Amino acid sequence: MGIIERKERERQEVRSLILEAAQQAFIEDGYEKASIRAIADRVEYSPATIYLYFKDKSEIFFAVHELGFEKLIYQMSEAVEGIKNPIERLRQQGYAYMKFALENPAMYDLMFIQNAPMEAIFENEEWVCGHRCFEIICDEVQQCIDSKLIKITVLEVATMSIWSFMHGLVSLKIRNRFKTFPQEHIQNLMSASVEQMIALLQND
Amino acid sequence: MGIIERKERERQEVRSLILEAAQQAFIEDGYEKASIRAIADRVEYSPATIYLYFKDKSEIFFAVHELGFEKLIYQMSEAVEGIKNPIERLRQQGYAYMKFALENPAMYDLMFIQNAPMEAIFENEEWVCGHRCFEIICDEVQQCIDSKLIKITVLEVATMSIWSFMHGLVSLKIRNRFKTFPQEHIQNLMSASVEQMIALLQND
């Protein structure tokens, strides 16, 4: 009997319809303003129906934030494709990260700033997509270490430093804290900071 | 007639009572859960009364975030007191920043992560406390540049880089994104990252 299989297929279809609607609503209005009712409206279901497919709002946006990671990981991989020099790979990966954040601020918000998606991770569960993304950064850093191109030698320290720097840069920008810099120079200053950081990292 | 002066004094008193309650509620429950009604309860006023003293919730928490800046600025200033070496001053200021963030995560949230306080700044208005805090960081960086102790020579680039790095470090921690590192080493890795960054910055 293929009925239970078809049912499961239909279930997954509805699920991803809701997810798509949630993603759209979230990108347009942000986490707080993307209400369950608004998402339900988009898929033409009752709000209560949403809860047959997701435990709560956190869980919906955990699923959405996973879509974000897919996209980020893809764009970072694409950015280093065909490049040999490890430093150049790291640079391009960094710019891809920055580009993603500035072009999809709402998504980045969900992935690295909002509490909600983390709350959806149950005890003793892993943050799988976070780890995957983290690892592809690690890989590039490891390459730089192995080829003795950067000054830092401890992988964890290097990765934490570089990631923190990049996250700080884009999240202060996204959250409007760079008002302290002359408005018209912010973009240039951000690029200059990235270049400066790479220069500092590099062995001479 | 000192009556209007007494009235003004009383008004300011009520205002700061509300502020204190808001701060407390916020520290305990975070921005979203710190409701106007909860704040009103704390000061034993009606919710509507709050709106005689503040335009909206954003404005309340803008005022609270200013209190946070006072504290942070004080603690950063205290941390460098009596220290001569510019690099050591920068290091201690950095650790003071980190300590503040980790000890007052809710406050830090309001100051550097939440959107709300920024929304309370009207068009063409300045983020005064942000600028003040930014300047005392700038001062230390400038000292390092002047005494040729660090490799970066452009003040804006240096400050943006250092601040972004520190903000990234503490905000990823606060928002639980360091799950990607072994739980028990996170604190050590964060300190090691700070030390590593100072080492990279320094001229040899």
Add this chain to the structure above:
DNA sequence: TTTTTTTAATGAACACTGTTCATTACTTTT
């Protein structure tokens, strides 16, 4: 085919939220 059982979807409600406004209570001025 008809009846029973299982599954899916919903309307209505609950307990909240930020915010507004007409009404009341109190002070100051006339």
Add this chain to the structure above:
DNA sequence: AAAAGTAATGAACAGTGTTCATTAAAAAAA
């Protein structure tokens, strides 16, 4: 003592996430 001005509030509005008894539809059993 009456009038004017100010401060505080109760009640309401429109919204939120979430739950649950009830209804509609589909599948299984008779």
